[in-house]
Amino acid sequence: MAVTSPDMVLGLSPCPNDTFIFHALLHGLVPSPCHFRPHMADVEELNALALRGELPVTKISVGVLPHIMDTYAVLSAGSALGWGCGPLVVAREALSPEAQRTARVAVPGLMTTANQLLTLTGRFQGPRDEMLFSHVMDAVLDGRADAGVIIHEGRFTYGERGLVKLLDLGEWWEATYHAPLPLGVIVIRRDVDPALVQAIDRAIAASLAHAWECPADSADYIRAHAQELSDEVTQAHIRTFVTEFSRDLGERGREAVQRLVEQGAAALGRSLPAEGLFVPAARA
Incomplete structure (x- = not known):
């Protein structure tokens, strides 16, 4: 049965790129199809929770996707992917x-x-x-x-x-x-109602658009979770890890994610899901 709950847990990390992207969504500053309750944790904890299928929507490392791709699909918005951003x-x-x-x-x-x-x-x-x-x-x-x-x-x-x-x-x-580096993506469980999936994807994109248009709104929230980071480092972090691919993976972003996932899946002796890695890209 498809999940249609108006109340949903959202996994995100306390890193500035995630708090920047999701602040408006979590604080009611953009339209949303449901109320999100944040579960904030280090990305490796989020990876572990995704392995158990516990979070309906969450940030994960692309490295864990080969292990969970039958349970989760990748949203178009909210990713950490780009050039010059590698470990x-x-x-x-x-x-x-x-x-x-x-x-x-x-x-x-x-x-x-x-x-x-x-x-x-x-x-x-x-x-x-x-x-x-x-x-x-x-x-x-x-x-x-x-x-x-x-x-x-x-x-x-x-x-x-x-x-x-x-x-x-x-x-x-x-x-x-010769591709941008996919570090992290937002995934949603495949048992979530398709109409809700599309609405959530649009809401995340809207949250990021609000953050870019009104950066002062999220400044205190980002600072509170960035702990000892200076404002200079925090802003450098956001510039590096929040890119146009964060608004929408697009064809090039999806190709980069799929290439890295294929590498990991091959090492596990697994094939990609027949339905693909990604949710449909409609945004209208």
Whole structure:
């Protein structure tokens, strides 16, 4: 039976790109087909909840999509996808290719897009330690890991912490596949009524449009959840991870997502769903 509830849980992270996109929707500033109750958590927790099918609508890492693609479909709006936005591999000092191959790497979750990209490069074949993204740099600095994959605001602050960049995984992806990098998307359970799916997709797009048109409205909400981030880093984060693809994946965005999902699905010996990865793209 299709889900048609007027009250729905929405999974999002406290990162500035998500709070920027969803503020207007969560605070009644744009029309919405239902009332959303936010479940705010680190993206790897959201990935775990999606694996269990617990959230009807949620942000996830594209890296987890091969595991949940029969349960969830990808919405057109709300994604983190673009150019020059990839995770970085950092270390205390430069490492030779041989040292990189066997390095112990701290990763922000085994289901994250960052971890999938690390695997795809083939350069890092040593053990991986899974931890919260906010703990990765500390693990590298105190020697628990030889290298770490940093995401979110880490790309703006690693130099201040005394770390050096070994590899930009976004640059690697762009050079290899000539496509924008899909980091995260918004998915909706396939048991949600199709008419409601379309209305939710439009509401998320409207929420982002409001954020771009009236950025002052969401400033306090973003700041409250960004914790120790400076306003400068917060704005850089939003500029980097909220792009035109966040308004609408479009054909090029969908192709990029599908390419990364196909890579992950092949590693699992799985095929894409017959109904496709994406909800219909109608917005009228």
